[in-house]
Amino acid sequence: MSTRDKPLAATLAVVRKDLLQLRRDPAALFFAIGWPLIVAIAFGLLFGGGGQVTAPRVLLVDQDGSAQSRAFAKNVEGIDALDVERAASLDVATDAVRRGRRVAAIVLPPGWGASGGGGFSPDAMAVELRVDPSRKAEIAMLEGLLTGAAMQSLMSGGGESQSATLAQARKEVASLPPASRDAYVAFFDALEQLPDTDAGTGTGQGDSAIAPLKLATTPVQAARQGPTNSHAVTFPQGMFWALLGCLMTFATSLATERSAGTWLRLRAAPVAPWRLLAGKGLACALAMLVALNLLAVVGALGFGLRVDWLLLQLAFLAGTACFTALMMLLALMGRSVAAANGVAWAVLMPLAMVGGAMIPLFVMPGWMQQVALASPVRWFIVAVEGATWRGFGIAEMLPACAVLVGIAAALLVLVRLRARTALA
Amino acid sequence: MIRIEQARKRYGATVALDGIDLDVRPGEVYGLLGPNGAGKSTAMALIAGLLAPDAGTVRVDGADPVQPATRARIGLAPQALALYETLSGRENLEFSGRLHGLDAARLRERVDAALAFVALADRQHDRAGGYSGGMQRRLNLACALVHDPALVLLDEPTAGVDPQSRNALFDNVLALKARGTTVVYTTHYMEEVERLCDRVAIIDRGRVLAVDTVDALVAAHGGASELVVQLGDGREVREEVHEPLARLNALAREAEVSAFRVERPRLEQVFLHLTGRQLRD
Numbered sequence: 001m002s003t004r005d006k007p008l009a010a011t012l013a014v015v016r017k018d019l020l021q022l023r024r025d026p027a028a029l030f031f032a033i034g035w036p037l038i039v040a041i042a043f044g045l046l047f048g049g050g051g052q053v054t055a056p057r058v059l060l061v062d063q064d065g066s067a068q069s070r071a072f073a074k075n076v077e078g079i080d081a082l083d084v085e086r087a088a089s090l091d092v093a094t095d096a097v098r099r100g101r102r103v104a105a106i107v108l109p110p111g112w113g114a115s116g117g118g119g120f121s122p123d124a125m126a127v128e129l130r131v132d133p134s135r136k137a138e139i140a141m142l143e144g145l146l147t148g149a150a151m152q153s154l155m156s157g158g159g160e161s162q163s164a165t166l167a168q169a170r171k172e173v174a175s176l177p178p179a180s181r182d183a184y185v186a187f188f189d190a191l192e193q194l195p196d197t198d199a200g201t202g203t204g205q206g207d208s209a210i211a212p213l214k215l216a217t218t219p220v221q222a223a224r225q226g227p228t229n230s231h232a233v234t235f236p237q238g239m240f241w242a243l244l245g246c247l248m249t250f251a252t253s254l255a256t257e258r259s260a261g262t263w264l265r266l267r268a269a270p271v272a273p274w275r276l277l278a279g280k281g282l283a284c285a286l287a288m289l290v291a292l293n294l295l296a297v298v299g300a301l302g303f304g305l306r307v308d309w310l311l312l313q314l315a316f317l318a319g320t321a322c323f324t325a326l327m328m329l330l331a332l333m334g335r336s337v338a339a340a341n342g343v344a345w346a347v348l349m350p351l352a353m354v355g356g357a358m359i360p361l362f363v364m365p366g367w368m369q370q371v372a373l374a375s376p377v378r379w380f381i382v383a384v385e386g387a388t389w390r391g392f393g394i395a396e397m398l399p400a401c402a403v404l405v406g407i408a409a410a411l412l413v414l415v416r417l418r419a420r421t422a423l424a
Numbered sequence: 425m426i427r428i429e430q431a432r433k434r435y436g437a438t439v440a441l442d443g444i445d446l447d448v449r450p451g452e453v454y455g456l457l458g459p460n461g462a463g464k465s466t467a468m469a470l471i472a473g474l475l476a477p478d479a480g481t482v483r484v485d486g487a488d489p490v491q492p493a494t495r496a497r498i499g500l501a502p503q504a505l506a507l508y509e510t511l512s513g514r515e516n517l518e519f520s521g522r523l524h525g526l527d528a529a530r531l532r533e534r535v536d537a538a539l540a541f542v543a544l545a546d547r548q549h550d551r552a553g554g555y556s557g558g559m560q561r562r563l564n565l566a567c568a569l570v571h572d573p574a575l576v577l578l579d580e581p582t583a584g585v586d587p588q589s590r591n592a593l594f595d596n597v598l599a600l601k602a603r604g605t606t607v608v609y610t611t612h613y614m615e616e617v618e619r620l621c622d623r624v625a626i627i628d629r630g631r632v633l634a635v636d637t638v639d640a641l642v643a644a645h646g647g648a649s650e651l652v653v654q655l656g657d658g659r660e661v662r663e664e665v666h667e668p669l670a671r672l673n674a675l676a677r678e679a680e681v682s683a684f685r686v687e688r689p690r691l692e693q694v695f696l697h698l699t700g701r702q703l704r705d
Contacts, residue, residue: 013522017508017515024510261504265567268472268500269523270492 010271014279015286022249022287031245032291040231040238040295041303055080056103056138059087059096066113072127075149076106082145094130097220103138105130105220106146117214126214133219143215150213231303233360235295236384240357240377242291243319247327248344250284254331255340273423277328277415285324292316299388308387311397315383318401318408322376325411332415332422356381379403425450425575425606426471431480433466433630440466442630443480448608450574453601455621456610457691463630464610465503468579471608472500484575496524499568503579503610505560506567509553513544513563516552517570524571538566542596558589565596575606582616594620614691624691626698633698638691645697646689656680 022028060076062069077084084106087093093105107128108117116124127146131139174181254277257263266276296312299305330347334340352358354368355377364372372378383400386392426448433441441463448454456464469475470482473489487494507516517538521531539545542562547555552563561581568576578597582590597620600607609621617624618638625635634641648664653675655661665671668686675681696702 009525010523013519016522017511017519020515021508021510260508261502261506262508264474264500264502264504265506265520266523267474268495268498268502269520270494270496270525271523272492 010269011275011279011282014266014276015283018250018253018280018283019287021253022283025249028245028249032242032249032287033245033294035245036238036240036242036291036295037298038238039241040235040299043230043234043237045230055083056142057083057085057101058142059093059102059105060084061087061090061093061105061107063090063110064108064112064114064117068113068117069108072117072150073108076146079145079149082142094220097130097132103132104142106142124214126216129215129217130220131217139217143217146215147213229304231299231305232385232389235299235303235305236381236388237357237360239292239295239319239384240352240355240381242295243288243323243380244348244352244357246284246287246291247323247330247348248341250280250287251327251330251344252334252337252340253280255334255337258335259337274416274419277331277419277423280331281324281328284327285320288320288323289316292320305388308392311387311392311394312384314394314397314401315380315387318383318404319376319380321408322380322404322411325408325415326376328415329411329418332418335422351375351377354378376404376407379407425485426454426608427481427483428467428470429481431467431470431477431482433463433470433475433478439630441470441477444627444630444632446625446632446635448606450606451601451604452622453597453607453609453620455617455624456608456627457612457614457617457624457695458610458627459612462627464627465579466630467627468500468577468608468610471575472498472577474500496571497574499571499573499576501565501568501576501578501581503583505564507552507560507563510551512549512551513555513566514539514548516563517566520567521570526571534570534572538570541569541599542566543592556586556589558585558592561585561589562592562596565593569600573605575608576600578607578609580610580612582611582613614695617691626691626695628695628699634694641691641694642689645694646691647693647697649689650687652685652687653681654683656682 022032060073062073073086076082087096087105090105090107093102093107096102097105107130109125109128112125112127117127129139129142129146131142133139170185254263257266267273293316296305296307296309296316300307326347330344331340333343352375354371355375356364356372357377359368379400382390383397383404386397386400390396426446428444428446430443430445431441432439432443444463444467446454446467456467458464466475470477471484471489473484473491473495476490482489484494484498489495489498508519511519514535517535518531521534526534536545539548542565544559544562544566547559552560555563561584565578565581568578581593581597585593594616597607597609601620601622609616611617621638623635623637624641626633626641634645636644648666649668651661651663651665651668651671653661653672655675656679659679661675663671672681672684692702
């Protein structure tokens with residue numbers, strides 16, 4: 001007989017078969033991927049304000065205090081699309097941005113007004129924007145709004161539109177008393193004689209040849225001491241639900257094999273039973289990793305999830321090891337599908353409830369956070385949050401991952417003990 | 425090929441096998457005939473290495489079938505269909521072949537052969553869940569054959585099968601026999617044993633009551649044949665006789681014989697004689 005002697009061949013056959021079955025089971029796929037996405041996206045929108053786009057929250061620091069800066073600040077505060085507050089100091093504003101509480105701090109430096117800031121002077125000082133660099137879309141919007149505010153102040157646009165605006169303005173002032181009219185005409189003449197210069201040096205200033213505002217953008221390294229938005233909380237939770245969906249599917253698959261009679265075929269093959277179980281474990285782990293990474297990509301691309309991909313993979317691997325081992329143990333507990341289902345839910349629901357899958361860990365009361373330490377769900381979510389908004393380094397990440405791997409090892413010992421009787 | 429000596433197996437208080445002895449020769453189709461609960465499937469599980477006996481020994485080609493190397497030479501078609509309904513017929517066979525470690529080229533060759541053997545090549549890409557009962561039975565058999573085993577165990581292979589598929593399965597068994605494959609065939613249908621099996625073990629309540637060819641069993645335990653004669657005057661004579669021709673000649677001397685037939689005893693009578701009860705489903 002032409003056969004492969006590779007010991008992994010039969011195990012890989014089980015992996016391939018189980019993943020193929022998963023792919024063709026719409027309900028299982030939904031609970032592995034669809035439901036976690038719903039949790040992550042819909043709950044994030046729900047907790048983030050009903051899905052409506054909120055105005056970017058910015059702080060304004062007027063270090064200049066000149067008439068020009070006060071006028072500009074007043075215009076900025078009048079922008080409906082921005083949620084603007086005054087900051088007591090530059091440090092306070094910078095810290096708020098670093099902590100992710102504000103998108104940016106708008107800083108009008110000392111001497112800004114005297115330098116011609118807010119006008120077209122080539123010597124004008126720039127308005128400094130201290131920004132969280134991960135929030136690119138909001139920063140671009142902010143730059144546009146600030147430029148617009150300055151333009152509005154000057155009643156001007158650029159190029160032909162500027163000329164048209166001024167021509168219209170000249171018509172409108174023609175009927176004014178001579179003194180007033182002359183003052184306006186002189187002002188319009190001065191505007192038309194402004195040099196055609198590159199007015200901006202800051203990031204996102206645009207290509208306009210004439211711009212009334214210089215912007216200088218300074219990235220502020222985010223301290224990440226809190227979630228930047230609701231999705232930063234719900235995506236880690238969704239990732240746990242992805243683990244749970246895969247776990248439930250594979251935990252009952254052994255019982256399904258028994259009830260369908262296919263377990264007999266597996267047992268009749270020249271394969272040690274533990275290899276069959278290992279095949280199911282490997283298939284489960286692969287399904288988990290695919291689902292987790294899919295969620296992470298969706299979160300990063302669509303919902304502003306800040307991801308340290310290397311650390312996130314570390315969290316995923318540790319979590320997958322832990323929950324795959326748990327799946328294998330649960331699979332050995334129930335001989336019927338109903339029993340396996342019941343046992344799995346009975347074990348997983350309490351772990352999920354205290355582990356932060358339903359209530360974010362950081363809003364739990366102190367005593368509950370202590371209880372959560374016993375749940376691998378908590379450690380997984382902490383590890384994922386560490387690789388996202390908590391901004392863990394490798395040293396901070398290792399304890400959570402070590403706990404998950406340690407739980408996995410302990411569970412595998414139990415799997416080995418249980419398998420002796422359950423797989424006979 | 426198979427030697428079982430004094431094998432015993434209990435499930436709690438229930439004695440499934442009570443010291444059975446079997447000796448299956450290479451290349452023969454060996455029937456295990458008995459009612460439900462007789463111990464046939466337990467005997468098959470011992471031969472397949474799925475169970476170890478509580479006492480006694482089971483050997484396949486001189487080796488313990490619990491060992492994977494021995495199981496690699498065995499193909500089992502269990503009584504309950506063992507198919508993945510979301511996989512196609514071909515995918516089911518490929519999975520079975522991979523479990524037995526077939527490499528890619530050999531797998532393709534054997535899957536094609538198994539599909540052709542059970543006449544499912546034209547439905548190979550359809551999901552097994554969409555097959556008829558007979559087709560699923562044939563696929564179940566093909567899964568047992570895909571690794572080209574020397575010993576095939578067929579546990580009630582015609583359960584719930586339509587007559588057409590049943591005949592197809594009979595042809596498959598005879599084809600296996602023709603190529604020299606050893607087949608152990610459990611059933612409670614006597615006509616299947618009479619049609620297919622070289623030898624048959626009659627098993628009941630965990631014990632083997634008799635083993636031999638069908639003819640020898642009938643001769644030994646079936647009792648006398650029945651001679652049925654239509655006489656010229658319209659009478660019918662029905663008698664149990666050991667020498668039908670002699671009795672027919674005697675009747676012909678007494679009256680004109682218009683027709684006659686000899687009804688030989690069948691396994692039903694053998695089972696009745698050995699157990700004192702009918703073999704029922």
